[in-house]
Amino acid sequence: MLTTDEIKRWLKKIGKSRAWLGQQCYVTKSTVDGWLSKGRPIPIVKRILIGQLMEANSGEDALHSLSGSIDLNSVTCVACPIMPDDRALIEGAARVEGLTIEEFIRRAGLREASSILKDVENPV
Numbered sequence: 868m869l870t871t872d873e874i875k876r877w878l879k880k881i882g883k884s885r886a887w888l889g890q891q892c893y894v895t896k897s898t899v900d901g902w903l904s905k906g907r908p909i910p911i912v913k914r915i916l917i918g919q920l921m922e923a924n925s926g927e928d929a930l931h932s933l934s935g936s937i938d939l940n941s942v943t944c945v946a947c948p949i950m951p952d953d954r955a956l957i958e959g960a961a962r963v964e965g966l967t968i969e970e971f972i973r974r975a976g977l978r979e980a981s982s983i984l985k986d987v988e989n990p991v
Contacts, residue, residue, distance in 0.1 A: 874888075874917060875903055892916055957971060
């Protein structure tokens, strides 16, 4: 299991900040500060994500290596690289809807999938 000291050393080695790690994990810098300074536990999905980032060892390469999914207790967690500008756009729309970015992406994905399958099943 990753230790906070290992994560801190890795961030220093690759020249990345806690804010950057927060972006990669879809959390705030203060959440990362809590994990690394205040001893708050790192959720398992975030710990797995950080481990994958560490294996990839660099920012952009890591984003591309993270596509895929992880199954935890019958719930599939999907990792999808999102560039900062795209994330800002999605977060803005999620905020308008009163949703988290995860909830917004889930709902948008389900709506799009339903629409596509409906068109396939009932062609015009």
